[in-house]
Amino acid sequence: MAEAATAHEFDILILGGGSGGYAAALRASELGFSVGLVEKGKLGGTCLHNGCIPTKALLHSAEIADHARDAGKYGVNVTLDSIDMNAVNAYKGGIIAGKFKGLTGLIKSKGITVIEGEGRLTAPNTVTVGGTDYTGKNIILATGSYSRSLPGLEIGGRVITSDQALELDYVPNSVIVLGGGVIGVEFASVWKSFGVDVTIVEGLPSLVPNEDAAIVKQLERAFKKRGIKFSTGTFFQGVEQNENGVKVTLVDGKTFEADLLLVAVGRGPSTANLGFEEQGVTIDRGFVITNERLHTGVGNIYAVGDIVPGVQLAHRGFQQGIFVAEEIAGLNPVVVEDVNIPKVTYCDPEIATVGYTEKAAKEKFGDDQVQTQEYNLAGNGKSSILGTSGLIKVVRQKEGPVVGVHMIGARMGEQIGEAQLIVNWEAYPEDVAQFIHAHPTQNEALGEAHLALAGKPLHG
Structure with a gap:
């Protein structure tokens, strides 16, 4: 393994330690490069701490609840007394902690230098963290994404995103889910299994609008059978909230009331105020524009993961991180089109x-x-x-x-x-x-x- 020329100089310097960033770091290390990995939060990023892993843990708890509720159909006599969210969260937290420990140990074992703090691109080969400059012969931007909202829709109180939904320590009586895409239908599925009255509001004509029409039809039929209500084809207008709940109004005048409003309208790229544009990197609607080989067109700067236009999936980030490390190494890796990347929505x-x-x-x-x-x-x-x-x-x-x-x-x-x-x-x-x-x-x-x-x- 190559050693950094100094503690602040690397063959490859990566800004962001989520799925794309740490995959790039691991593959680059395997290829003999010295690697610096800048992360302001915890290694693993959204996927490990606020996305893939915790949501699937909740979905598994929901599946167990459904099995208990329906056990009689299979000749097993049990009763479902309640959902203990403290225990659910402890189970979820244990999974995250175990994976985080494993990841940090793996990163350390590969000789990758982890630089803690918020980084900013200050030159085509430099990332500044807390007043200290770190340089890389190659830079990989992998700063991930955040839970989006709608213009004028403020998050707070009883209006929450998936980040807050993952930390709820109680089961609400009712929830309105704004957005019928992947995040929306997964949380709707969890809450329905937990006994919550759920209504999905989707402005487009159907749930999961990017899926094949046959899949959409099947999902909507299944959700109706499960008692998950949904309103499609009319957009959100506004929300009022008080100490008892929220009231959502659509542009056609329809209103819905519930304990909480989950805003699940997708994720936005985390690129603001990080110095990308100042160094000549092209940004379009927050996304970093690259060629098909993930090069930004500036120096030796590449970008991977959710900040690159296309499907926002952890395994796409993994693949792109590995791809860029191999590209830098001159291995000429094969480009995989987004359409041929597998996608799974873990609702029921x-x-x-x-x-x-x-x-x-x-x-x-x-x-x-x-x-x-x-x-x-x-x-x-x-x-x-x-x-x-x-x-x-x-x-x-x-x-x-x-x-x-x-x-x-x-x-x-x-x-x-x-x-x-x-x-x-x-x-x-x-x-x-x-x-x-x-x-x-x-x-x-x-x-x-x-x-x-x-x-x-x-x-x-």
């Missing part, structure tokens, strides 16, 4: 997708050049055992490769690995039809969908 039912939706595929290849196949999970034995419903939809080019896989149902996120390989390796349904999928598994359903699209359905 779970959504897992990769590649083009049917609509996007038709826009790219032409209406008559796209074929689709849907496989209903009602025909899958393991899904029946689990008591889940949903479907798997495969999108292919006509007489060509699979370009999209879209799934909804319990534990569908666990199927996305094979789906990603199918799409990224441009496999044909006829190729996948030859694979053997173990029985009984939900994974069989993915195989069945491809069998059907290859013209030889087994159970369809």
